Amino acid sequence: MHHSPRCGARTRSGISCCSPAMPNGRCRMHGGASPGAPKGPRNGMYRHGRYTAEAVATRRELREWLRLIRQVAEGVG
The missing domain is CATH 1.20.5 (Single alpha-helices involved in coiled-coils or other helix-helix interfaces)
Incomplete structure (x- = not known):
């Protein structure tokens, strides 16, 4: 765990994130945007x-x- 690659994303304090990285190169907090809610009437957007x-x-x-x-x-x- 100590030698695993680090996330490296910039935190709000301006330093690099030191959390271990996932396969995409970022940690679980900085992994990128989620795909969001489903589109269309399944999500109640047509109210x-x-x-x-x-x-x-x-x-x-x-x-x-x-x-x-x-x-x-x-x-x-």
Whole structure:
């Protein structure tokens, strides 16, 4: 255990993590993002529809349009 490879990820205090690494090169705390909850109606995401992929994409597109409008308005005024 003492000679096993170490994780090496940066901790919040700024030093390297000293926990033993898993096969992916990081420890159990710094192993990376989880795949998340299941997609679709199995997870209850259609209760109100706010977080569906289509709704999120629409909001992103609207935000981009607003950014462009603000840039144009600043350039004119």
